[in-house]
Amino acid sequence: MLGSIERMVFLRQVMSFFARMFVTAAIRIAVAAVCCMGIWFSWKAERADSLFREDTPESLRAAIKLVPDGWQYYMRLAQLDRDHAHGLLETALKLDRYNAQAAIELALQDESEGNFGAAEKLLLAAFSVDQTYVPRWSLANFYFRRDNIPSFWAWARKAADMPTENMGPLFELCWHVTPDAGEIAKAVLNDDRDLVRQYLSFLIDKDQLDALATVAPRLVRVGNPETDRVFLLEAVNRLVAANKGAGAYGVWKSMVDHHWVAGDLTVPNNGEFNREPLPVAFDWSLPEYPGLHSWPGSSGLETEFTGEEPENCIIAEQYVTLAPGRYSLSYSYHTTGIALETGIHWQVFDAKTGTTIAESDALSSETQAQKSWLFAIPKGVPMQRLRLAYQRTLGTPRVSGTLLVLSTKIQANTER
Numbered sequence: 143m144l145g146s147i148e149r150m151v152f153l154r155q156v157m158s159f160f161a162r163m164f165v166t167a168a169i170r171i172a173v174a175a176v177c178c179m180g181i182w183f184s185w186k187a188e189r190a191d192s193l194f195r196e197d198t199p200e201s202l203r204a205a206i207k208l209v210p211d212g213w214q215y216y217m218r219l220a221q222l223d224r225d226h227a228h229g230l231l232e233t234a235l236k237l238d239r240y241n242a243q244a245a246i247e248l249a250l251q252d253e254s255e256g257n258f259g260a261a262e263k264l265l266l267a268a269f270s271v272d273q274t275y276v277p278r279w280s281l282a283n284f285y286f287r288r289d290n291i292p293s294f295w296a297w298a299r300k301a302a303d304m305p306t307e308n309m310g311p312l313f314e315l316c317w318h319v320t321p322d323a324g325e326i327a328k329a330v331l332n333d334d335r336d337l338v339r340q341y342l343s344f345l346i347d348k349d350q351l352d353a354l355a356t357v358a359p360r361l362v363r364v365g366n367p368e369t370d371r372v373f374l375l376e377a378v379n380r381l382v383a384a385n386k387g388a389g390a391y392g393v394w395k396s397m398v399d400h401h402w403v404a405g406d407l408t409v410p411n412n413g414e415f416n417r418e419p420l421p422v423a424f425d426w427s428l429p430e431y432p433g434l435h436s437w438p439g440s441s442g443l444e445t446e447f448t449g450e451e452p453e454n455c456i457i458a459e460q461y462v463t464l465a466p467g468r469y470s471l472s473y474s475y476h477t478t479g480i481a482l483e484t485g486i487h488w489q490v491f492d493a494k495t496g497t498t499i500a501e502s503d504a505l506s507s508e509t510q511a512q513k514s515w516l517f518a519i520p521k522g523v524p525m526q527r528l529r530l531a532y533q534r535t536l537g538t539p540r541v542s543g544t545l546l547v548l549s550t551k552i553q554a555n556t557e558r
Contacts, residue, residue: 227251242272246280258288275304279312286315294319295329302330305337313344323353331357335365339373346380355381355389359396367402374402375422382423385494387463387525394424409552410460410528415443423461431455433540434532442548447480449542453534457486457545460528461493466521468555471502471528476510479543485535486545490517493525504535505545516555528552 249264278301381390415438433450488502500517
């Protein structure tokens, strides 16, 4: 009896040992199989990507055979194999129903084949899964091509609500609908500063300067002076160069009112020369010449003449926009070593034609002098240049000495 029990225990131990051996072997085999399958699928994916990068119809078809669910392979093959593009795009969309780009490409295919309803449905489906700029832009394009102007404006506005770094094509499309810059601004502009800035650049490219003057103050309201100040100063100069004085001054005034620039609205701006001039037409331009140097400071504008300066040169100049009427320029100055009637004058020019409107008496005074010069602006001269200039008087040597202008101010003269 005891021997029988010992045999049974022994058999059970043997069976348990072989069971453990079997399970261990089975696990090892399963792990090995999984590893092999992982290696196989990894190789297929890597090989498919390698074929994709070869970027030929043949390599893409081979990639699809290896990885049939790689939607991106169908997308690229559709671009290279236009004869089968429709089916390839349909497959890509079936593999990834959230693939907005596949829906858009398929919509273009349907539209080119005259299936306008199907194309519209696909574009709207693309927008439903991807509400970024491209689906909005694609719908605006579609309705433009279909001459559905109300829907075009609706989607153009939606596209503008999510601007990209290059909104020029959208503005160009709007321009084809209506070359009315104001209507475009009303239809698509919002308070996104990048959008407004890009629209202003578009207007400059189109030479729509009146519209530029109208829209530019909007950038002052929504923009950032640190990043947009220089752009708007250049816009002001562009308007001045085109003799758009009222528009230029309107933009300048908006910048001053919103403290975008250290300027004032007196005429001339920076009349005491105590600030470094800004690079804008409504501040002082101080040209440098051999033999003539000027520098502003707390005491005013100091100019040194060495006697080697040109016989005709500008000391300081600024654009102003004075309405027709009578004015007085009050200025305080003194000179050192500059004789009487040697050719330093205040002048006012027509900014458009360069015609001299008025010229003051020559500046020369060894003591501080307070002067008032009367002049008149005729009709038809919307913008002027106020200039302090030197022109050597015949029979005199070139000036050698210093000029200090402490202050300048133009006021309307109501005296009769």
